[in-house]
Every structure is written in structure tokens, then in C-alpha cells.
Amino acid sequence: MAVSRRISSSGQRPKVILIALVLLSAVSLASGARGRAVSDGVRTVVGVISLPFLAAFGKIEDAYGYTTGLATNYGDVRGENLALSVEVAQLEQRVSLVSELDGENRRLRKMLSFQRQHPEFTIVPAEVIQHARGVLTVDRGKFHGIRESMCVISPDGVIGIVSQVGPLTSSVATLQSQECRVDAMVKWNRVRGRVFGSGSDLSALCTMHYIDLADQIREGDEVVASPDSIFPPGYLIGRVVGEPKRGQLSQSAAIMPASDPFRVDEVFILFSASLDWREYVAHESEAAGAGADAGLVDTRTAQERLAP
């Protein structure tokens, strides 16, 4: 234990240090501070300083685990990926189906509401199963009591007229069909005319002809079924689009149908409205009888045959 003094302190510095330390100790004792206060402070400071490092280490650990997981579980991950892809495809199909059902539900609710609001109409709902050149095929036929020249409408407006009837299906000449002609009038001033279909699958516009040159017609006017037609008088056909074209003898106007036949999925076939449907049936029988007596094929459209 050979320990010898390596230095010898002198001067006032040790005394100053002693006094300072004694004073500090005395103040600390008088304040009653405990060692836990220092340890808590140190813990807090260390925690704050080490937080970013801990977060970084955590991310590195996650990345390492992810990388090693990819390497070791590649087969499982791939299988899971395939299973999830299949599940996603199934869910997408289900979502699409639900969306379609939602749309159908809205349409059917609208039709049901229409049916309740118009108790004067005796109507049969029908679903559109085909659309070609302005002619709709619906899933109702003779078996369901459908006859030619019955009116076909939707809650939004006129669709067309039943032109051919099969046992279980019927054809409907819509406002786009060349066969369909509907006597119409402008709602606000009752100017008469006749609405003809364009016969084109590319345009929903039809034309109102035979408007007197002296009559006034404006863009946006509502065009409704006239009392001359087989449709319920005042039932909406469409609205005037653009300025009317003036001819030598009459003027004509483009009409945008209120109910677009290109987009309709369900329709109503009108059995009776203000008039008893039996009158139409009698009228039809008369016309058919006249055609048969003449011995010629009746090439007139249903509207022409049934118009008063």
C-alpha cells in the first residue's frame, strides 16, 4: 500500500469549493429535496432524448422483421395474396350487384309511388328485356292480358304504344320509333301537333310536326298528350328543344322525351285511364274488321289505326 501525495494544494480554491459545496448542501437540505427528484428528472431527460432513437430502432426492427418475413414466408404470402385477390374480386361483384339492386329498388319504389298516386290508371308493370331501333320488348304478352295499341308509360312520361303482342312478350314502339305517332299539344297554350319518332338508335330526340304557322311555341315548353290521343290527356311527353323550324305550311319542333326510352328498365302498360279500355278494344276490332273486308294488309301504324 505504497501511497504517496502526488500534489499539494495551496491557495484559497479548496476553501472556496468547500464553502460552496457546504452552502449548496445546506440549501438542498433546507429545501427538503429528495433524491427521487433528481432521478425523475434524469429519467425524463433520458426518455425525451432517447425517444427518437427508440422510434428509429422500432422502425428498423419492423423493417427487419418485414424483410425476413418476406424471405421466410414468401410462399404463404403469395398464397394469401392470391386468396385475397379472389376475395376482392368476389366482393367487387357483390358490391356491383348491391348497387344494381339499389338502383332497381329505387326505380320500383318510384313506380309503386306512381301507382299509388294515380288510382285512376289500371296499369301493369313490365320489365324491358330488349331495345332495338326504337322498339322495346317487354316481358308481358297476351297471357297477361296485353293487347295491341295499349299505352306504355313510365312515371316520368310517355314511352310508346304496344305494337305487337306475343304470348309472353310484347313489342313497344317508343317515341323514337318511326311507327309511333302521338297526338300532342303544348301545355300552356294547347297548340296541337303530332309527335313523330326519329327512328334512330343514336338520338332520343323526336319531332312535333303540323304546328300551325300562326301558333306560338317556345324552347322549354312542355308537350303533353292531347285529348285526341289514346294517352291520358295532359300526360307529359317531353319538352321543346331549340327553336321551331318554320316550313311552307306548318312549323315543327324538336322534342326531348321526358322519359328516355333508351334508359328505361321498367314500364307500365296502361289498361285504362280516363276512358274504359274496352272502348279501345272495340275500336281495334272495328279497324281490324275494316282491314279484313278490304282484303288488303293494313300497313297503318297502331296510332293511325286507333286515332279518332
Add this chain to the structure above:
Amino acid sequence: MLTALLEAQWPYLLRVQGVVPQLVLILVIYFAIVDGEERAMLTGLLGGLFQEVATDEALGHRVLCLVVLGYGVGSMSRRLITENPAVKASAVFVASVVHGLLYLAIDYVQRPGMSNVSGQLAALLPQAFYTALVTPLLFALLAVSPMPQHRRVA
């Protein structure tokens, strides 16, 4: 730091008959003899503070005792010209007793109603004796360890 840690956290490793040697005090005395008052006081400050924080004692209690002892022994060590281990162990024994008395005095000032003063007084001598017994061993270890040296020469 190591001695303070041993003394504060794992006293059962050193305990004999319920008495634990004051290793930090031995260090303070060593540095007081070898390097003078300043280093002794610094050792007392660090060791005492560490013990207070580790055992949740009143801050300044141990520090005050160790700093005063470090200064006192450092001042007197200029006159200590012998290298006899027994003399140094005796110095540590006396310092340990003084430290115990000072510690108890401060404790009593802080908590006048404290109980078992006589029991603590009775434990002073065994603790001082145990500390003195450990002193030659620790002094020898410190003498051969690579410690930072003061460059200042008076």
C-alpha cells in the same frame, strides 16, 4: 461510481453481521491523501449524490458529510508523512466515526423526533472498524488502477 453503486444497490454483497463498509468514504480519504482536498471533495460530491439519488435520501445529506471529511482529511494529510497502512486505516477509522456522527447530527437536525438514535450510534464503531479493515485492500487496488492524475503542482 462503482463503489457507490455497490454500497447503495447491493449492500448485501458486503454486509457482515448487519454492517456495511463505507466504500465511498474510503475513496474520499484515499483521494484526500493522494490528490488533496479538491479531488476528495469532488469524489465526495459525486459519490454522495449518487447514493442519495439511488436511495432517495435528502439531497445534500451525504454530500455535506463527505465533502467536509474530504476537506478535513485533505488538509491534514499534508502532515501525514508515513506510508504505514495501519496509520491510514486508523485515519479511515476515525473519519468513519466522524462521518457517522456528522450524518446522525444532520439527521437529528432534520428530524428531531427520530427514534433509535442510540442504536445507530452503537452501529458506528462496528461500521468504522469494518471500513478500516477493508481500507488496505481498497487502497492497494486504487494504487495499481489507471486513475487520471492531476497535473497541477503547487
